[in-house]
Amino acid sequence: MKRRDAVRSLLKNRKQLLVVAGLGSTAWDITAAGDSPLSFPMWGAMGQAAMMGLGLALAQPKRRVLVITGDGEALMGMGALATIGVQQPANLTVVVIDNERYGETGMQRTHTASGVDLAGVAKSCGLKVVSFKGLQKAIHQQRGPHFAVVKVDAEKIPLVLPPREGTLLKARFRRALLGPKADAE
Amino acid sequence: MWPEGIHKELSAAGVRVVGYVPDAGHKRLIELCQADKKMRAVVLTTEEEGIGLAAGAWLGGQKSVLLMQSSGVGNVINVLGMVRECRFPLVTLVTMRGEQGEFNPWQVPMGQATRTVLEAMGTVVQAPASAEDIVPTVNAALRLAYNSYASVAVLIPQRVIGIKSFQDQTSR
Numbered sequence: 001m002k003r004r005d006a007v008r009s010l011l012k013n014r015k016q017l018l019v020v021a022g023l024g025s026t027a028w029d030i031t032a033a034g035d036s037p038l039s040f041p042m043w044g045a046m047g048q049a050a051m052m053g054l055g056l057a058l059a060q061p062k063r064r065v066l067v068i069t070g071d072g073e074a075l076m077g078m079g080a081l082a083t084i085g086v087q088q089p090a091n092l093t094v095v096v097i098d099n100e101r102y103g104e105t106g107m108q109r110t111h112t113a114s115g116v117d118l119a120g121v122a123k124s125c126g127l128k129v130v131s132f133k134g135l136q137k138a139i140h141q142q143r144g145p146h147f148a149v150v151k152v153d154a155e156k157i158p159l160v161l162p163p164r165e166g167t168l169l170k171a172r173f174r175r176a177l178l179g180p181k182a183d184a185e
Numbered sequence: 186m187w188p189e190g191i192h193k194e195l196s197a198a199g200v201r202v203v204g205y206v207p208d209a210g211h212k213r214l215i216e217l218c219q220a221d222k223k224m225r226a227v228v229l230t231t232e233e234e235g236i237g238l239a240a241g242a243w244l245g246g247q248k249s250v251l252l253m254q255s256s257g258v259g260n261v262i263n264v265l266g267m268v269r270e271c272r273f274p275l276v277t278l279v280t281m282r283g284e285q286g287e288f289n290p291w292q293v294p295m296g297q298a299t300r301t302v303l304e305a306m307g308t309v310v311q312a313p314a315s316a317e318d319i320v321p322t323v324n325a326a327l328r329l330a331y332n333s334y335a336s337v338a339v340l341i342p343q344r345v346i347g348i349k350s351f352q353d354q355t356s357r
Contacts, residue, residue: 174244
């Protein structure tokens with residue numbers, strides 16, 4: 001599968017979905033699918049995408065939250081799967097777009113290229129592992145927390161960059177989600 | 186007692202998410218937060234996770250607090266870069282080790298570097314001098330963080346926690 005096709009398909013008809021994307025290729029992928037104020041693309045803090053998703057899911061239990069991140073990013077924060085497993089947020093889905101490479105640093109092989117099974121880890125931690133086909137339903141309707149690994153080609157493709165400034169990304173997200181309350185607090 | 190006082194301040198400020206890596210010095214406060222139906226106590230595998238948790242909660246409109254021991258400060262250095270770049274409000278309550286009367290030499294290097302490391306990453310450090318100062322300092326830290334979008338750490342001194350040995354620590 002091509003990563004941009006996979007992410008575009010996950011985000012079609014996203015409606016009110018809240019999206020966090022990990023550093024770095026997945027942040028470009030969600031931007032290629034169409035930038036939105038309700039997307040938070042991470043330019044740093046590698047390893048924290050799933051935890052950002054957990055914080056958001058706990059704060060907004062009535063909204064659905066989707067984390068899209070890479071295998072390298074997920075490996076750096078693997079403990080987050082254990083933490084999510086304990087909290088059992090029903091509205092959270094974590095999807096790993098797995099090209100088995102560190103894409104931003106020269107396409108070095110990640111641990112998943114040697115067989116490390118992130119879905120197996122997530123399952124052991126108490127997340128519900130779903131297939132790519134089942135993701136739309138899992139993301140929008142079913143009781144989570146869900147987890148999926150989507151294997152994609154290791155390809156170098158043009159960057160599609162979201163805004164870089166952190167304060168802007170934060171403020172636009174909060175305004176879009178919270179309305180005038182975002183500035184009152 | 187100061188843990189009860191801190192809990193009252195957190196409650197009054199509307200803190201809803203409490204990320205923590207356990208520490209003997211935070212034992213009572215963690216129990217109070219776990220028992221509070223309005224708070225969600227989230228046990229972390231490493232302190233670093235607490236930064237993502239707090240940032241995500243704020244994106245979603247909720248206030249949080251992060252509890253850790255001084256050794257945990259070393260685990261959050263890089264991700265504090267996101268807090269600074271995005272100006273996420275953050276309140277971290279750090280129980281100090283490696284200070285006065287430390288009995289474990291392995292705690293001393295990080296304990297002694299805690300303030301320097303936090304300040305290097307743009308966090309405002311407030312260190313109450315005595316037990317009576319802790320609760321007012323936490324009150325001020327919450328206001329500074331959430332009114333001024335700052336990252337603030339309160340260092341609770343080892344002298345106040347008063348654990349004298351391994352035996353003492355495990356028996357609490």
